[in-house]
Amino acid sequence: MISLSVLYTMENSIFHQTLGPDEIATRYASIDIECNSLDPTSGRTVAIGIGLKDTVAGEQSIDVLTLGGALGDEGTMIRRAFERINEFDPNALVTYNGEAFDLDYLSKRIESLQFRQQPELYCAKNHVDLFVPRKRLADEAGVKWPSLEEVLDTHGLTVQPTMWEGEELSNSIFGERLASKYIAAVSEDRKEEIDELENVIHQYVVGDIESNIALYEIDAGRR
DSSP: OOOHHHHHHHHHHHHOOOOOGGGOOSEEEEEEEEESOSOTTTOOEEEEEEEEEETTTTEEEEEEEETTTTTTOHHHHHHHHHHHHHHHOOSEEEESSIIIIIHHHHHHHHHHHTOSSOOOOGGGGGEEETTHHHHHHHHHHTOOOOOHHHHHHHTTOOOOOOEETTEEOOHHHIIIIIHHHHHHHHHTTOHHHHHHHHHHHHHHHHHHHHHHHHHHHHHTTOO
16 A cells, blocks of 8 residues: 555656656757647647757747647747757757657647748757656656646746636637638738637737746756
8 A cells, every 4th residue: 555645755756757857958948739620630829939058048938839820820839949940059949748748749730730941959969858757757657647827836936817808818729610700800811809808818828928937947946
């Protein structure tokens, strides 16, 4: 029988992680995507959040590229996102579940879109996925995988929810409802609706990027 104290220690270690020296970068990027379907063969990327941080210079910027900003051209949006990150020349890429989702999704969308010259994200070669060790420990403990919001909550940080149509926006609501409305508005060039939805998308994606950066700084022992 596993004692409660052992279970507590195991659960606590799921939320609290420490990065190794080779995983700690002073100049890094973070990426987060939103789409209308979890299946990249039938879905589309509708927004890409980009966080750029230089801890030595004390600089941080967050930008959100949208399908509407690329005039409905998903390939253009992806290429612009990769170019922006590559120009920053970060030493590492930081995500939360980017290995299994964000980067995998983008890779499959790039393949599907059949670029003449496929865009490449150079810093992905040094990818630090903050979710991976937490998922492994959760599997070993037989508990559910922790969300980014749950992990930050154990560190005393609260993620401000994004509200849309009177309820808190979630990944499922985004994919099932908001994304379809947004894609329709972009395809029909309904500017007022596009602006309204992009305000919501921007707030939601910025929150995710800020959370990625905050958790990385915590795991790196800098916060």
